Amino acid sequence: MVDELEALYRSRLPQFRRVAAAIAGDRDAGRDAVQEAFATAIRKRRSYRGSGTLEAWVWQIVVNAARDVRHRERPEPLTVLDPSANGHAPLLPLELLTERQREIVFLHYYADLDYAAIAAALAISPGTVGATLNAARARLRQALQEVKT
Amino acid sequence: MTEAYLDELLDGLVPPPVVRADWADVLGRARRTRRGYAIVGAFAAALVMVPTAVALGGRIAGWFEGRPAPPAVRQDFVQFNAAMQRMSAYLAKSGFARKTPQAIAARAHGVLALRTADGPVYLWAAPRRGGGSCWLLQLGSLTNAACDQTWPSSERLTFSTFGGTLISGQFIYGQALGAAASVVVNLSDGETTKLPVVEGLFMGAFPKHVHPLEVAAYDASGKRLVAFGTLAGGTAQLSPAERRALSRVSTRGTPYPLPVGDPFVRHLIAGGYERTAVLLATRGGRNYFRLPLTNGRSAFGTGRVGLASGVGLIVGGGPARFPAVDNPLLDMSTVGATANKRTMRFLHVGGIAADGVARVVVKDREGRGLLWLPVRDNVYDSGTTRVPAGAVQLDAQDAKGRTVARVPR
Numbered sequence: 432m433v434d435e436l437e438a439l440y441r442s443r444l445p446q447f448r449r450v451a452a453a454i455a456g457d458r459d460a461g462r463d464a465v466q467e468a469f470a471t472a473i474r475k476r477r478s479y480r481g482s483g484t485l486e487a488w489v490w491q492i493v494v495n496a497a498r499d500v501r502h503r504e505r506p507e508p509l510t511v512l513d514p515s516a517n518g519h520a521p522l523l524p525l526e527l528l529t530e531r532q533r534e535i536v537f538l539h540y541y542a543d544l545d546y547a548a549i550a551a552a553l554a555i556s557p558g559t560v561g562a563t564l565n566a567a568r569a570r571l572r573q574a575l576q577e578v579k580t
Numbered sequence: 581m582t583e584a585y586l587d588e589l590l591d592g593l594v595p596p597p598v599v600r601a602d603w604a605d606v607l608g609r610a611r612r613t614r615r616g617y618a619i620v621g622a623f624a625a626a627l628v629m630v631p632t633a634v635a636l637g638g639r640i641a642g643w644f645e646g647r648p649a650p651p652a653v654r655q656d657f658v659q660f661n662a663a664m665q666r667m668s669a670y671l672a673k674s675g676f677a678r679k680t681p682q683a684i685a686a687r688a689h690g691v692l693a694l695r696t697a698d699g700p701v702y703l704w705a706a707p708r709r710g711g712g713s714c715w716l717l718q719l720g721s722l723t724n725a726a727c728d729q730t731w732p733s734s735e736r737l738t739f740s741t742f743g744g745t746l747i748s749g750q751f752i753y754g755q756a757l758g759a760a761a762s763v764v765v766n767l768s769d770g771e772t773t774k775l776p777v778v779e780g781l782f783m784g785a786f787p788k789h790v791h792p793l794e795v796a797a798y799d800a801s802g803k804r805l806v807a808f809g810t811l812a813g814g815t816a817q818l819s820p821a822e823r824r825a826l827s828r829v830s831t832r833g834t835p836y837p838l839p840v841g842d843p844f845v846r847h848l849i850a851g852g853y854e855r856t857a858v859l860l861a862t863r864g865g866r867n868y869f870r871l872p873l874t875n876g877r878s879a880f881g882t883g884r885v886g887l888a889s890g891v892g893l894i895v896g897g898g899p900a901r902f903p904a905v906d907n908p909l910l911d912m913s914t915v916g917a918t919a920n921k922r923t924m925r926f927l928h929v930g931g932i933a934a935d936g937v938a939r940v941v942v943k944d945r946e947g948r949g950l951l952w953l954p955v956r957d958n959v960y961d962s963g964t965t966r967v968p969a970g971a972v973q974l975d976a977q978d979a980k981g982r983t984v985a986r987v988p989r
Contacts, residue, residue, distance in 0.1 A: 437603055440601065440603060440606065441601050441603070444601055449594055452594055453594045458594075466602065466605050466606055466609055467609060469606040469609075469610075470606050470607075470609035470610040471610075473606065473607070473610040474610050536590070537594075540590045541590070541594065
């Protein structure tokens with residue numbers, strides 16, 4: 432099981448890091464969240480029942496770890512994630528989205544997960560994922576149109 | 581607005597990270613959390629242990645010094661030699677004739693040991709072929725080796741710090757030659773640590789969030805022999821004029837109207853940027869800008885000459901204010917992996933520096949200067965000069981040669 436976790440970690444690390452950084456609001460915090468999440472997965476590996484995919488189970492842990500960091504550190508919304516490495520000031524008004532909407536957007540765009548995988552990671556139904564994602568896109572589109580006009 | 585455009589904006593929000601897999605850290609955390617309370621206590625104990633060991637007359641080294649190194653450590657020295665030979669070959673191919681040091685691995689032996697939360701840390705030494713010595717810091721499977729920079733050494737005190745994501749604290753280790761009997765490290769949190777010098781080597785531990793401001797060697801009578809200092813975070817010793825110089829960017833530059841037809845620029849403007857940037861300088865095919873914001877503040881940016889949006893990378897606006905006396909360098913360098921994809925290093929060096937920064941020195945892991953970049957018009961850039969392999973650190977120096985900032989910190 433630890434070998435499978437390591438294989439997952441090595442194959443999907445950029446996606447885990449990117450989503451965690453987006454949720455945590457900080458690149459370093461995201462990195463830390465992923466490391467902690469995998470450490471948690473190793474410790475709790477016997478609680479994995481095999482009812483879903485191992486990846487979905489790990490995504491749940493990663494998202495929770497990143498949420499914990501965000502709630503603990505409470506960064507300002509739309510803070511530049513890492514100005515020295517990233518540079519582009521975020522222009523998307525993500526603060527208009529709910530936490531659930533943001534997480535689904537991040538998992539969809541940054542990890543390229545399909546609805547079923549996102550649903551498993553967030554313990555919600557695939558239908559809810561689709562509806563939430565559509566609502567989030569609509570909100571962002573509307574906000575950006577408002578900015579442009 | 582298309583989905584593709586939304587993709588583009590999301591991409592810019594959190595660009596794909598450059599990641600280095602760190603499974604050893606995951607395993608370490610998995611183990612640590614099981615005994616989390618013990619870790620905190622143990623590391624605190626380690627911090628206390630260093631000065632205590634000196635107070636006890638170097639007991640920390642007594643049981644370890646001279647102990648023959650186990651085969652694994654000797655093998656680490658052999659691998660270090662091989663790495664040095666590869667570097668030598670590479671340098672020769674690049675037109676630099678330089679003989680790299682070789683350790684006599686068979687004569688490797690213990691010098692100092694330190695107990696920390698991450699486990700015992702050992703400092704091993706081996707004679708250097710042709711004179712001098714090499715040393716190797718070992719923490720579990722992590723090792724970091726070096727030799728005298730030159731021999732006979734003109735430097736009486738050299739040191740490196742060793743930290744990173746795999747361990748919970750940091751270590752300082754180095755060489756103090758001549759009559760040095762102890763080394764005193766002044767840390768940025770105000771603490772001072774005195775370390776014993778054994779076989780010309782010293783080692784100590786300190787927390788992750790601090791860095792050394794000054795490292796000084798003393799002889800047995802307490803006479804100060806030599807000291808190296810960095811001012812980063814410890815700028816109280818600067819004069820008011822020097823402090824002011826590190827807190828301003830005075831190049832006036834030239835107005836640079838941003839191409840408002842470019843989608844990225846449109847969103848910059850929508851996000852609070854002025855339509856006209858200030859071009860500070862062009863170096864090595866890159867433009868360096870000050871980007872005024874409508875709220876009166878400024879960000880800084882860079883972009884390759886000819887880039888449609890003019891500016892491609894914007895920095896500033898984060899929690900660390902620039903320019904400031906403790907933050908006089910806004911680095912925009914490109915960092916990447918070396919050919920073997922295992923070690924991160926600077927590939928291109930460039931950025932904006934406050935008035936008080938005279939040059940930026942590109943250094944290798946051992947603190948050796950590889951490239952000296954003058955700061956002109958508040959800009960430094962390696963241009964078309966190839967950044968040498970092994971470039972992992974930048975030191976910003978003032979006109980007196982004092983290091984006033986370091987990247988990474």
